[in-house]
Amino acid sequence: MTEIIAHRGYRLVAPENTLPAFEAALAFHPDMIEMDVHRTLDGKLVVIHDEKVDRTTNGTGYIKDLTLAEIKMLDAGSYKEPKMANVTVPTLFEFLTFLKEKQFNQTLLIEVKTDHVMYPGIESEILDMVATFKPNYPIIYQSFNLKSLEIIRKLKPDAEIAALVFWMTPKVVWLKLRGVFDYIHPDIRILNKKPALFWRKKAHIRPWTVDKEADMRRVFEANIPGIITNQVALAVKMRKEI
Numbered sequence: 001m002t003e004i005i006a007h008r009g010y011r012l013v014a015p016e017n018t019l020p021a022f023e024a025a026l027a028f029h030p031d032m033i034e035m036d037v038h039r040t041l042d043g044k045l046v047v048i049h050d051e052k053v054d055r056t057t058n059g060t061g062y063i064k065d066l067t068l069a070e071i072k073m074l075d076a077g078s079y080k081e082p083k084m085a086n087v088t089v090p091t092l093f094e095f096l097t098f099l100k101e102k103q104f105n106q107t108l109l110i111e112v113k114t115d116h117v118m119y120p121g122i123e124s125e126i127l128d129m130v131a132t133f134k135p136n137y138p139i140i141y142q143s144f145n146l147k148s149l150e151i152i153r154k155l156k157p158d159a160e161i162a163a164l165v166f167w168m169t170p171k172v173v174w175l176k177l178r179g180v181f182d183y184i185h186p187d188i189r190i191l192n193k194k195p196a197l198f199w200r201k202k203a204h205i206r207p208w209t210v211d212k213e214a215d216m217r218r219v220f221e222a223n224i225p226g227i228i229t230n231q232v233a234l235a236v237k238m239r240k241e242i
């Protein structure tokens with residue numbers, strides 16, 4: 001059965017990567033929740049997608065240049081819904097506390113957001129923070145940054161790890177063969193352009209971001225291990241029908 005992964009929570013109904021978005025996702029019982037981690041100027045891990053706060057808050061600037069106190073002052077909700085003006089950017093600590101309170105027992109997909117801004121040491125900080133919660137649910141670490149994945153593999157050899165890819169490069173193939181990561185999470189557009197490439201490797205892929213009905217249907221019918229989607233309710237409904 002194809003697992004359904006709620007992308008940044010349920011971001012179509014609540015501000016992405018915030019506690020209301022994760023709460024909204026949980027209501028549909030997806031198999032996994034996906035979220036993104038960055039680091040503030042004062043070294044705090046925060047759950048947010050972009051490198052800058054501009055798109056999803058009323059502030060401006062890079063997360064790496066703002067303290068947690070400055071980020072916590074920002075309104076991270078009203079860009080999506082005026083009545084959500086009191087929503088803030090959660091820290092990783094707050095997010096993991098939230099999962100504990102909810103007795104979360106699905107899988108957590110943590111994206112290490114080291115795509116352009118580098119946060120030296122963030123991989124071990126995330127692993128350490130997660131370990132303090134002694135989670136009894138599975139966790140998968142993913143990143144577009146293959147170096148981050150190599151670091152995680154060294155620090156935690158038994159971690160489940162996935163590479164996010166826009167395209168299959170020789171380096172991705174080589175690192176997969178070397179066991180640096182267990183799964184490849186490809187852009188769905190790769191599957192649509194070169195389906196044969198991935199259909200053969202379908203036991204190890206979870207494409208993103210699968211929001212169109214036709215794509216979902218193909219993925220469910222091919223029994224691909226997972227899909228990362230914004231359309232949480234639709235995916236749950238479609239999977240029941242297929």
Ligand code: G3P
Pocket residue numbers: 007034036049111164185208228
């Ligand atoms: O989980 C896959 C997806 O999140 C990767 O892209 O930019 O949404 O983090 P992005």
Ligand code: CA
Pocket residue numbers: 034035036111
């Ligand atoms: Ca992500």
